[in-house]
Amino acid sequence: MTLPCATLAYLMSYTLVAKLQILVAKLASAEGFSIDAASPSVSAGSNSAILSSGPVGGPPTVEVLAVSLGLSGGVSDEINAVTFGAGAPGLTFHFSVDRASAGSTGDVVVAAVAGQAAGDLFATDLLGSNSLAINQHSLGLTPSTSSGTPTLPPVDDLDAFDLFYDGPNAADLIIYTLETGHPIMGTAVGCGGDLFLSGLLFFGYAALGLGSCLDDVDALEIDNASNTIYYSLAPGSPSLLLGTIAGCAAGCSPADIFSISAGQPVASVFATASALGLLPSDNVDALALGSVQPVEPPITVPVLGTWGSILLVGLLAGSILIRSRRG
Numbered sequence: 001m002t003l004p005c006a007t008l009a010y011l012m013s014y015t016l017v018a019k020l021q022i023l024v025a026k027l028a029s030a031e032g033f034s035i036d037a038a039s040p041s042v043s044a045g046s047n048s049a050i051l052s053s054g055p056v057g058g059p060p061t062v063e064v065l066a067v068s069l070g071l072s073g074g075v076s077d078e079i080n081a082v083t084f085g086a087g088a089p090g091l092t093f094h095f096s097v098d099r100a101s102a103g104s105t106g107d108v109v110v111a112a113v114a115g116q117a118a119g120d121l122f123a124t125d126l127l128g129s130n131s132l133a134i135n136q137h138s139l140g141l142t143p144s145t146s147s148g149t150p151t152l153p154p155v156d157d158l159d160a161f162d163l164f165y166d167g168p169n170a171a172d173l174i175i176y177t178l179e180t181g182h183p184i185m186g187t188a189v190g191c192g193g194d195l196f197l198s199g200l201l202f203f204g205y206a207a208l209g210l211g212s213c214l215d216d217v218d219a220l221e222i223d224n225a226s227n228t229i230y231y232s233l234a235p236g237s238p239s240l241l242l243g244t245i246a247g248c249a250a251g252c253s254p255a256d257i258f259s260i261s262a263g264q265p266v267a268s269v270f271a272t273a274s275a276l277g278l279l280p281s282d283n284v285d286a287l288a289l290g291s292v293q294p295v296e297p298p299i300t301v302p303v304l305g306t307w308g309s310i311l312l313v314g315l316l317a318g319s320i321l322i323r324s325r326r327g
Contacts, residue, residue: 032063032165032174033139033286034079035119039156040142048077050174052165054140061140063167069174070199078179080192081220081231082160085173086289089225093257094123094133095232095276096158096219096286101255105277106130107147115151116143119158123292130277133292159218163290175202177217180234192216192237203229209260209267211244212237219257219287227262230270232284245269254283 030052037047041058048071050064066073099118103109106129111117119136135147141156143149160176180192190196191213193205205215208229216234223230233240235254243249245258247269252258255273260266273280 030165030167031134031139031161031163031288032082032084033060033158033162034082034160035060035141036157036159037078038154040154041140041156048073048079050079050082050165051139053138056137056140057144058140058142063165064174069176070196079160079176080179080216080218080234081177081286082162083175083220083222083288084162084164084166085175086164086221086223087225091223091289092123092292093126093230093271093276094121094161094163094288094290095130095257095284096121096161097255097278098159098283098285099153099155099157101282102279103130103277103282104274104279107132108277108282110148114148115153116145116147116149116155119143119156120147121158121161121286121288124276126271126275128275128277157285159285160220161286161288162221163288175220175222177220179218180214180216192234193239195220207260209245209258209265210237210239211242212239215239218254218283218285221287221289223289228259229261230257230259230287230289232257232287234285235283253278253280255280257284257287 032050032052034049034051035041035047041060043059046062048066049062051060052063054060066077071077097108097117101117102112108117108122108130111120111132116136119141120132121134122130123133124130132147136156136158137144137146143151143155145151175195175197177195191205193208193210193215194201195203205213208231215237217231218234219232221230233254239245240248240252240254245252245267252269253273255276255278256269257271258267259270273282
């Protein structure tokens, strides 16, 4: 007997609690991320690896190789979303957007106008605003400039991120999605909305409340404190229009966040694009729960202090005197 997709999703969702216990063993206190294959900072298949912050100017540090995730590290190995599991109440939602996103308000607009929003991480109160949490240069990504600095392409796209990362030893706790068209897809084990762990199917797309194998989960967070999966879908995902997600009967946006909890048969809209300060045409391509990060200030002129100011005035006066004598 073949079960309907909705029934299958409902039954599978009961296993979520048990599977999430894998993530409870060790929570982290740093960031782990991935960038897309078109990013200038990609080298040697690092778009299928887990990275951590590198020096300003790059490159980012490769922490977990593709092979440790059950992947080959080939050109087509594209990690599309990643989660290590949050686990504390009161955490703030963070997100990143793709290169084409413009934002409707807040720091996303400023960063998008400067041409560097795709590599940034933003925090949101889900009430229509957003603020810069981590600028791309602090991750060792391109461009290596402060926030708001006008930038020409190419730029890095931070397309997978989590704030609870516990270093290379956590490779067996990393859950991820793969870009549609991955070599292991098109078989019984792979769809764009499936979650993978160590190269094996961890959770099927139907248990996320999705209606099509062609759906592409490109942003993901699992909160093991509430046994809830949060995710966003890439542009063109059929479930944005199918109505299988509650609240999407009239169509949903790639910038919306959806959620499904253990025991629920249907996913629902958790936060709309406007709640994040985004446009319906934007795309959220990374999602993370974590403490609010300090906003990074732009580069400023250093404070000279009293003696430094006196020295500077003296140098300027001497320069003026020399020029006047030469004239």
